[in-house]
Structures are given as structure tokens and as C-alpha cells.
Amino acid sequence: xxxxxxxxxxxxxxxxxxxxxxxQTLQINGAGATFPNPIYSKWFSEYNKLHPNVxxxxxxxxxGAGIRQLTNQTVFFGATDGPMTADQxxxxxxxxxxxxxxxxxxxxxxxxxxxxxxxKFTGALLADIFLGKVTKWNDPAITKVNPGVNLPGTxxxxxxxxxxxxxxxxxxxxxxxxSPEWKQKVGVATAVNWPTGVGGKGNEGVSGLVSQTPGSIxxxxxxxxxxxxxxxxxVQNMAGEFxxxxxxxxxxxxxxxxxxxxxxxRVSITNAPGKGVYPISSFTWLLxxxxxxxxxxxxxxxxxxxxxxxxxxxxxxxLGYAPLPESVVKxxxxxxxxxxxx
Amino acid sequence: MMQxxxxxxxxxxxxxxxxxxxxxxxxxPLAFILFFVVKEGIQALDLAFFVHMPTPVxxxxxxxxxxxxGTLILTSLGSLMAIPIGIVSGVYMSEYAGTRYAAAVRFAAxxxxxxxxxxxxxxxxxxxxxxxxxxxxxxxxxxxxxxMIPIIARTTEELLLLVxxxxxxxxxxxxxxxxxxxxxxxxxxxxxxxxxxxILALARxxxxxxxxxxxxxNNRFFTTRLDQPIASLTVQVFTYAISPYADWHRxxxxxxLVLVGLVLTCSLAARLATRRLERLHAGR
Amino acid sequence: xxxxxLGFRLGTGAFALVLIVIVVAIGxxxxxxxxxxxxxxxxxxxxxxxxxxxxxxFGALPFIWGTLYSSVLALLLAAPVSLGIAVxxxxxxxxxxxxxxxxxxxxxxxxxxxxxxxxxxxxxxxxVRQLQVLTPDxxxxxxxFSGPPLGVGMLSAGLILAxxxxxxxxxxxxxxxxxxxxxxxxxxxxxxATRFEAIRAALFYARTxxxxxxxxxxxxxLGETMAVTMVIGNTPRISTSLYAPQYTMAAVLANEFTEAxxxxxxHALIEIGLVLFIITLxxxxxxxxxxxxxxxxxxxxxxxxxxxxxAVA
Numbered sequence: 001x002x003x004x005x006x007x008x009x010x011x012x013x014x015x016x017x018x019x020x021x022x023x024q025t026l027q028i029n030g031a032g033a034t035f036p037n038p039i040y041s042k043w044f045s046e047y048n049k050l051h052p053n054v055x056x057x058x059x060x061x062x063x064g065a066g067i068r069q070l071t072n073q074t075v076f077f078g079a080t081d082g083p084m085t086a087d088q089x090x091x092x093x094x095x096x097x098x099x100x101x102x103x104x105x106x107x108x109x110x111x112x113x114x115x116x117x118x119x120k121f122t123g124a125l126l127a128d129i130f131l132g133k134v135t136k137w138n139d140p141a142i143t144k145v146n147p148g149v150n151l152p153g154t155x156x157x158x159x160x161x162x163x164x165x166x167x168x169x170x171x172x173x174x175x176x177x178x179s180p181e182w183k184q185k186v187g188v189a190t191a192v193n194w195p196t197g198v199g200g201k202g203n204e205g206v207s208g209l210v211s212q213t214p215g216s217i218x219x220x221x222x223x224x225x226x227x228x229x230x231x232x233x234x235v236q237n238m239a240g241e242f243x244x245x246x247x248x249x250x251x252x253x254x255x256x257x258x259x260x261x262x263x264x265x266r267v268s269i270t271n272a273p274g275k276g277v278y279p280i281s282s283f284t285w286l287l288x289x290x291x292x293x294x295x296x297x298x299x300x301x302x303x304x305x306x307x308x309x310x311x312x313x314x315x316x317x318x319l320g321y322a323p324l325p326e327s328v329v330k331x332x333x334x335x336x337x338x339x340x341x342x
Numbered sequence: 343m344m345q346x347x348x349x350x351x352x353x354x355x356x357x358x359x360x361x362x363x364x365x366x367x368x369x370x371p372l373a374f375i376l377f378f379v380v381k382e383g384i385q386a387l388d389l390a391f392f393v394h395m396p397t398p399v400x401x402x403x404x405x406x407x408x409x410x411x412g413t414l415i416l417t418s419l420g421s422l423m424a425i426p427i428g429i430v431s432g433v434y435m436s437e438y439a440g441t442r443y444a445a446a447v448r449f450a451a452x453x454x455x456x457x458x459x460x461x462x463x464x465x466x467x468x469x470x471x472x473x474x475x476x477x478x479x480x481x482x483x484x485x486x487x488x489x490m491i492p493i494i495a496r497t498t499e500e501l502l503l504l505v506x507x508x509x510x511x512x513x514x515x516x517x518x519x520x521x522x523x524x525x526x527x528x529x530x531x532x533x534x535x536x537x538x539x540x541i542l543a544l545a546r547x548x549x550x551x552x553x554x555x556x557x558x559x560n561n562r563f564f565t566t567r568l569d570q571p572i573a574s575l576t577v578q579v580f581t582y583a584i585s586p587y588a589d590w591h592r593x594x595x596x597x598x599l600v601l602v603g604l605v606l607t608c609s610l611a612a613r614l615a616t617r618r619l620e621r622l623h624a625g626r
Numbered sequence: 627x628x629x630x631x632l633g634f635r636l637g638t639g640a641f642a643l644v645l646i647v648i649v650v651a652i653g654x655x656x657x658x659x660x661x662x663x664x665x666x667x668x669x670x671x672x673x674x675x676x677x678x679x680x681x682x683x684f685g686a687l688p689f690i691w692g693t694l695y696s697s698v699l700a701l702l703l704a705a706p707v708s709l710g711i712a713v714x715x716x717x718x719x720x721x722x723x724x725x726x727x728x729x730x731x732x733x734x735x736x737x738x739x740x741x742x743x744x745x746x747x748x749x750x751x752x753x754v755r756q757l758q759v760l761t762p763d764x765x766x767x768x769x770x771f772s773g774p775p776l777g778v779g780m781l782s783a784g785l786i787l788a789x790x791x792x793x794x795x796x797x798x799x800x801x802x803x804x805x806x807x808x809x810x811x812x813x814x815x816x817x818x819a820t821r822f823e824a825i826r827a828a829l830f831y832a833r834t835x836x837x838x839x840x841x842x843x844x845x846x847x848l849g850e851t852m853a854v855t856m857v858i859g860n861t862p863r864i865s866t867s868l869y870a871p872q873y874t875m876a877a878v879l880a881n882e883f884t885e886a887x888x889x890x891x892x893h894a895l896i897e898i899g900l901v902l903f904i905i906t907l908x909x910x911x912x913x914x915x916x917x918x919x920x921x922x923x924x925x926x927x928x929x930x931x932x933x934x935x936x937a938v939a
Contacts, residue, residue: 025565027563027565027567027570029477029559029570029571031559031884037399038398038399038400041398041399041562042398042399042401044398044562045397045398045562048563055563055565057561057562057563057570057571058562059559059560059571061884061885062884062885063885064885064886064887065884065885066885067885067887068884068885068886068887069884071887072472072475073475074471074472074475074476074477075477087888088887091888155774157774157776162860162861162881162882163881163882163885164679164882164885164886164887187681189679190885190887191679191882191885191887192678192679193676193677193678193679193681193683194861197861198776198778198859198860198861198871199859199860199861199871199881200584200860201584201860201881202584202585204584204585204587205584205585208584208585209778212751212752212777213755213776213777215774223400227399227400227587228587319400350820350822350823351820353820353822354820354821354822354823356822357821357822357825358718358821358822360710361710361711361713361714361718362710362714362718363710364706364707364708364709364710364711364714365710365711365714365715365727367707367710368707368708368711368731368734368789368792368793368796369730369731371734371789372730372733372734372737374745374749375737375741375742375745378745378748378749379741379744379745382748426641427641427644427645430637430638430641430642431638431641431642431644431645433638434635434638434639434641434642435642437635437638438635438639443639443642444642446646447642447643447645447646449911450645450646450648450649451645452910452914453649453907453910453911454645454648454649455910456842456845456846456849456906456907456909456910457649457652457849457903457906457907458848458849458850458851458876458902458903458906459849459851460849460851460876460879460880460899460902461652461656461849461879461899461902461903461906462652464656464879464883464896464899465651465652465655465656467883468655468659469651469655488648491644491645491648492645495642495645519630519631519634520630520631520634520635521630521631521633521634521637524634545736546736548738549736549737549738549739549740549741550738550739551738551739551740551851551852552739552851552852552876552880555880555883555884556883556884576738576740579740579741579744580740580743580852580856583740583743583744583747583856584747584856591748594744595744598738598740598741598744601738601740601741602737602738602741605736605737605738606733606736608736609732609733609736613729613732617725
């Protein structure tokens with residue numbers, strides 16, 4: 001009795017599941033960076049409101065996962081803040097194109113109970129902290145850069161990413177430019193062999209760790225610091241100023257790069273020259289195959305990217321991202337036409 | 343002499359005390375966890391939770407409607423795969439209990455039971471996701487099904503062995519084939535117990551996260567398609583729990599409450615069913 | 627007649643074959659997909675501590691260390707408690723409380739791992755952090771208690787694993803104790819034994835089965851993923867400190883699998899999965915052998931097992 005009923009119910013559910021509703025909606029799966037997740041999730045949600053039959057399911061698993069799953073073709077598009085290396089591009093079964101979507105900032109977040117003045121950091125200092133060479137908050141290296149701030153003798157707990165992360169890449173890129181020891185010892189990549197510290201999954205994990213662990217320091221994308229009310233410090237740029245991350249400061253970082261953008265859009269803008277520039281800025285990219293198999297998804301994605309580069313940009317400042325320079329957008333629209341949609 | 347006796351009695355009392363304490367020590371975390379899940383979860387449980395989809399990062403007011411449906415679909419898929427295979431395997435193991443082959447099957451079932459669910463997830467990724475270049479609800483269902491099969495098989499086997507041989511022999515004496523005897527007489531007699539085993543297996547996999555991470559992935563949207571990634575309560579709770587957003591934490595507790603409620607209801611139902619079964623058997 | 631019975635046997639046998647096929651397939655697939663790593667690193671994979679995805683240098687020793695440390699810690703905490711529960715329920719408990727207590731301990735097993743993890747992050751870790759902050763300085767000098775007060779780390783992982791393992795070990799121990807012949811205990815009481823001494827005799831008789839129960843719990847702890855990864859700190863480092871964040875095999879697999887960006891990286895991770903599979907296989911086999919051998923040597927049970935599912939766990 002009950003077995004038959006159970007089977008009937010299961011049969012019914014399965015029929016429903018493979019049912020009619022499936023036909024009309026186009027579902028596009030993507031995976032990648034947590035860095036732009038706040039704005040991507042906003043974009044995909046808004047775009048779905050405008051085009052209800054296009055569901056872009058983005059999973060923020062980390063840039064490393066985005067590149068990997070794109071190469072395995074288990075997702076249609078990837079997202080990363082660390083551009084694919086030559087080896088990774090070679091490993092992909094087809095040509096992969098990079099499309100910058102927004103600009104963001106990586107900020108050093110910290111949690112020191114009792115310290116309310118924003119701290120200042122230099123690149124070399126950050127490198128030493130993350131290398132494990134500076135271990136206490138009242139170390140002279142820190143107090144020298146922050147005169148007048150009463151720093152306690154608490155141990156510094158470093159929080160970093162446990163997953164493959166473009167945010168890590170951006171941060172490493174910056175540290176490597178300012179600390180030869182970092183460049184040699186650890187390197188620049190989405191996942192490195194961390195000299196010290198605790199691992200958190202995603203930007204979310206690191207901001208979570210820092211907000212819950214007194215005496216900790218980490219690095220996250222700006223919006224994560226803002227949304228979770230975690231303190232973040234200012235960083236010294238090439239011009240010697242200590243700049244706090246902001247939409248304007250990040251835009252200035254991109255201004256130089258916009259003039260000489262390479263054709264594949266893979267460029268680093270950390271430690272960019274100029275006044276008022278925030279030194280740990282970066283583009284973040286969507287990764288698309290030039291000749292994907294599923295043409296319907298390709299067309300839908302191309303339409304989406306066009307929307308993101310124009311309409312979508314207005315959502316950026318509220319979420320702490322800087323919109324792309326006009327010149328870059330023009331170049332990208334031209335590059336989009338390379339994608340074979342039929 | 344007297345001193346030795348007092349010491350022995352004291353030791354015995356201490357031991358009894360220790361055993362009683364152990365029960366408390368074990369029940370304390372249980373009470374603690376249930377208390378927190380209920381306390382935090384109830385506050386977050388509202389209609390929106392059951393009806394809304396997830397909202398963009400940082401925005402309040404989303405829900406886990408897609409995840410709840412997703413868990414139901416995934417467990418249904420797993421059951422669809424595991425129930426026939428599990429029950430029939432159990433039939434084989436009980437009918438041909440003495441054979442070497444049955445022993446091998448039993449060994450395989452026990453082994454599979456002990457394999458960490460993350461390893462099963464990796465395995466299913468290799469043959470159900472990678473070759474098809476697609477994360478899918480189907481792959482997730484397969485992973486959960488693989489975990490259910492040994493539980494159902496072993497329960498079915500043990501219960502079938504409990505059915506008095508007189509029933510089987512009676513059917514055979516009346517001229518039934520073995521197949522007929524088993525499927526129309528023995529199996530229905532053991533059915534309540536088997537259903538209990540199925541419910542227990544369901545309760546176990548409804549709470550699994552690891553095997554779904556690389557198979558059904560997750561989905562921000564509502565979908566019932568089997569060939570696409572699908573949301574699930576467990577993966578969603580995980581994603582929200584490790585996030586830094588207070589609203590997501592709130593929803594994670596609510597999701598945990600729903601999960602625990604689901605699992606506990608199944609366990610309770612299975613328990614009551616078993617007690618009825620025990621009483622029936624004792625009556626005979 | 628015979629033909630149809632043969633059909634029945636072959637038909638049901640084919641379904642049963644699925645179980646064997648799955649287990650063999652898992653072993654084969656895992657081996658096949660970790661060949662690159664096996665060939666490149668061989669045995670040194672298990673001896674090196676560097677886990678460097680950038681340089682392509684993979685050594686899994688920190689994960690083995692973390693897995694063993696957390697599981698052994700969990701067992702040290704869980705085994706006495708589980709045995710105490712098993713003894714209490716089967717020997718000392720008033721009949722009215724038996725069923726409810728059994729139900730309650732099984733509730734512990736029913737709680738999903740992710741819920742343990744959730745509770746771990748928001749309740750256990752802050753509590754452990756407080757404990758760490760309150761540790762006196764002189765105690766901090768001992769390597770076992772050294773390190774900054776993070777909350778996440780080996781202690782939290784061990785505690786959560788212990789709680790998760792208790793229901794399994796105690797329910798199997800309870801079954802084992804049930805199969806000790808009544809004559810054992812009655813003989814002891816007849817000789818004037820106290821409760822403790824009689825129970826001790828029963829425990830001694832059942833010792834192989836009890837070791838099996840403990841090993842079963844150990845096997846469970848080895849493979850636990852979600853709850854552990856949320857509280858252990860996810861840092862591949864070998865440390866004797868309870869307070870240090872570390873990493874287990876199951877946790878690294880869960881965290882890094884989807885993003886391993888080179889073939890070698892993926893294969894190294896799968897090799898870890900392969901070893902996890904083999905270890906749990908061996909432990910499960912050994913523990914079940916111990917339990918069955920003990921049950922077989924005891925008098926055959928006169929009542930049917932009322933809770934078959936418990937033995938299956």
C-alpha cells in the first residue's frame with residue numbers, strides 16, 4: 001500500500017521537475033570571485049527582473065574555482081580578480097576572453113578593541129605582518145607609521161584566504177611590488193603557501209574571522225569591510241600619501257591604465273602612480289569563451305555584459321566599486337563582438 | 343576486611359555516579375544545540391523565509407524557498423535510486439544469507455556506510471559532473487542515493503531475516519516461486535520495518551552537505567530542473583553561516599531549525615514505528 | 627520452477643552487485659584520478675609538510691596530523707562518556723528511562739553535521755576563545771596550550787567531533803553489552819560482587835566488541851567534514867597545541883577541490899581522498915571484525931535485535 005503510493009508520489013514529483021516550466025527559462029551558470037560578488041549578485045538579480053527568462057546563477061566559490069570550473073566547462077562563465085596566467089589560458093580547451101566589469105579596492109581590515117583611529121599602513125609593513133615578522137600590534141614598525149595612536153601589546157593574528165582567491169592575487173601583487181622578500185618567499189597567485197595565519201573561506205570568511213577575532217588583521221574587498229562594519233586602514237601609495245579606499249581613489253588608479261589598455265584587458269593597477277590614487281586597486285574580470293558551444297547562452301551573456309557595462313555601472317558606487325572608465329567600456333563593447341553567438 | 347568492603351562499595355558508587363554523569367555530559371550538548379537552534383531559528387522563521395528567494399548580497403529580507411524545495415527534490419531523487427536497489431539487495435542478502443557472494447555484498451554495504459560523504463562527493467563529481475560538464479541536481483541525487491543504498495539494504499536484510507520462516511515456507515509449500523514468496527508474502531510482512539529504515543536513511547541524507555558541494559552546487563534561483571544546479575538547505579546554511587552578514591546568519595539559524603525539525607520528525611516517526619513493530623513481534 | 631528461481635536469484639543478485647560495483651568503482655576512480663600525484667611524489671607525499679599550490683609542491687603530512695590529532699582527541703573525550711552511557715542504559719538505568727535515553731542519544735546522531743558546524747561557529751568557538759583568554763600565562767608556556775586565543779583550532783574541532791561520535795560508539799557498545807551472556811553477570815553477583823565489579827566483568831568479556839565500537843567511532847571522526855572545517859581554522863600546519871588552527875584531510879578536500887587549478891593539484895587532493903577512503907575502509911573492517919567476533923563467541927541471542935539500524939550505523 002504505502003510503497004505504491006510512495007512510488008506514485010515520486011513519479012509525480014519527477015514529472016513536475018522535468019516539466020514545462022523548464023523550457024522557457026535560460027539558466028546560465030557561472031562561478032568565481034567573491035571580490036565582486038556583492039555587485040554581481042545585484043546585477044544578476046536586477047537583470048533577471050528586466051529579463052525574467054534569463055537566470056544567471058553565480059556561485060562565489062573564489063577566483064581559483066572560477067578559472068578551474070571554466071576550464072572544465074562545468075560552468076558557462078568564470079569570474080576572477082587575478083587574470084588567468086599564460087599556463088591557465090593554454091590549459092583551457094578554447095580561447096578565453098577577459099572582460100573587466102568594475103574596479104574595486106582591497107583594504108587591510110583589522111580588529112583591535114579600543115583603537116578607533118584608522119591606522120596607516122605601508123606596503124612593506126603589510127608584507128612584514130603577513131610574513132609573520134611583525135607579531136605584536138605595538139611593534140615599533142607599526143607605531144612609527146601611526147604616531148599618537150595607543151596600540152596595545154596584543155598578538156597579531158593574520159587572517160587570510162583558505163581558498164583560491166583573486167582578492168589574494170591583488171593583495172599579493174601589491175605586496176610583491178613593495179617587498180622583494182614577499183615576492184621571493186611567497187609569490188603572487190590565487191592560492192599561496194601562507195607563512196602564518198588562519199584561513200577563512202571567501203571574502204566573507206575573512207571578514208567574519210576578523211570581526212570575531214580580537215587582534216586580527218586581514219584583507220578583503222572594500223564592500224565587505226563596509227557592510228560588516230570592520231575597521232580598515234589607509235595604505236601608502238606610490239606618491240607617498242596615505243590614502244583610504246574610496247570610489248574616487250580607485251577610479252584615479254584606473255585612469256593611467258585606461259590610456260594604455262592591452263588588447264586582452266589583462267593589466268595590473270596596483271601601486272599605480274599619481275596623487276590621490278588608492279594603491280591596492282584592481283579590475284575584476286568576467287571570463288568567457290570566444291567560441292562557446294551553447295549559442296543561446298552565449299547570446300544571453302553577451303547581452304548581459306553589454307547591460308552591465310552601461311546600465312549596470314550605476315550600481316557600482318553604492319556598493320563601493322568604481323565604475324569603468326568610458327574608454328575601457330568602448331574597447332570592451334568592441335571586443336564582445338568577437339564572441340561567436342551563432 | 344570491613345575497610346576493604348567499604349572501599350569496594352565506594353568504588354562501585356563512584357562508578358555508577360560516573361556513568362550517570364556521562365549521560366548528562368552527552369545530553370548537555372544536545373540540549374545546548376537544540377536550545378540555540380530553536381532560540382535563534384524561531385526568531386528568524388517567518389513567512390518570508392519559506393516563500394522568498396535569496397536576495398542579493400547585503401540586502402535583507404530574502405528567504406530559502408528554493409533551498410527547501412531543492413532539498414526535497416534531492417532527497418526524492420536519492421530515494422528513487424536507493425529504495426529499489428537497497429530493498430532488492432536486502433532481499434538477496436537475506437535469501438541467500440550463507441553464500442560468499444552475500445557476504446561480499448554485506449561487506450561492501452558496511453564499507454560504503456563508513457566512507458566519508460566528502461569522498462562520495464568527489465567520486466560522483468568524477469563520473470556525473472565532469473563528463474557532462476554540468477553541475478546538476480541529478481548528480482546531487484546520485485550522491486545522496488549512493489549514501490542511502492547501504493542503509494536501506496542492511497535494514498531490509500535484517501528485517502527480512504526476522505520474518506518467521508514459517509511464512510516463507512508456507513508460501514513455497516503452496517507452490518509459489520521464490521520470487522512470489524518473497525515479494526508477496528515475506529516483504530509485505532517486513533514492510534513497516536523497511537519503511538522505518540528508509541525514513542532513517544532519509545533523515546541521514548537530508549542533513550548532508552559535503553556530497554552536494556561538488557555535485558548539485560547551489561542556485562540563487564528557484565528551479566526544479568534536474569539538469570541544473572539546485573539549492574539545498576544544507577549548502578545554503580553553510581554558505582550563510584560562513585558569511586559575515588548578520589541577516590544571512592539569522593537565516594542560517596532558521597534553515598538549521600527547519601533541517602533539525604525535518605530530521606527529528608523522521609527519527610521520531612521511525613522510532614515510534616519500530617516500537618510498534620517490537621510490540622507486534624513480542625505479541626507473536 | 628527452478629528456472630524462475632534462478633531468475634529471481636540472478637535478478638536480485640544483480641541489484642546487490644551494485645553495492646560491490648560502487649565500492650570498487652570508488653577505489654578505482656580515486657586511484658586513477660590521483661595517478662599524477664602518486665607518480666610525482668610517491669611516498670614523500672606523506673612525509674612533507676609543504677602544501678604549496680603555487681610551486682606545485684604538495685605534501686600531505688599536516689592533514690594527516692590534523693586528522694589523527696582531532697580524531698584521537700575526540701576519542702579520548704568520547705570513549706569514556708560513550709562507555710558510561712552504554713553501561714548506564716544497559717545495566718544501571720531504571721526501565722522507565724531506558725527508551726527515552728536511547729532516543730535522546732540517537733538524537734545526537736540525527737543532528738546534521740552542518741548544524742553542529744553552525745553551533746560550533748557561533749557558540750562553541752567564542753566559548754573556547756574565552757577559555758583560551760582565561761588560560762593563565764604559566765599554562766600558556768606548555769606547548770599543548772600555546773598560541774593566540776583564536777577560538778578556532780584543534781580544541782574546538784576535538785570537542786565537536788567528540789559530541790558527534792558519542793551516539794555511534796555508545797549505541798554499538800550498548801549492543802555489544804547486550805550480547806554478553808547473563809550468566810557472566812549473575813555469576814559475578816553470586817560471588818558477592820558490587821555493581822561495579824559485575825559490570826567490570828561484563829566489560830572485560832565484551833572487550834573486543836567494545837574496542838570495535840570505539841574504532842567505529844574513530845572511523846566516523848576521521849571522515850567528518852563540515853563541522854570540522856567550520857571550527858578548525860583551516861591552516862595546514864603541524865602543531866601540538868590545542869589552540870592552534872590546523873587542517874584535516876576531509877576539510878582540505880572540501881575547501882580546495884572546486885578550485886584546484888592544475889591537474890597536479892587536483893590529483894594531489896584526490897590522493898588525499900583516496901587515503902581517507904582506504905583508512906576508513908580498514909578501520910571499518912577491523913572494527914566490524916572485532917564486534918562480530920565478540921558477538922559470535924557469546925551465546926546466540928534469544929531475542930531478535932530490536933534496533934537493527936543501530937548496528938548499521
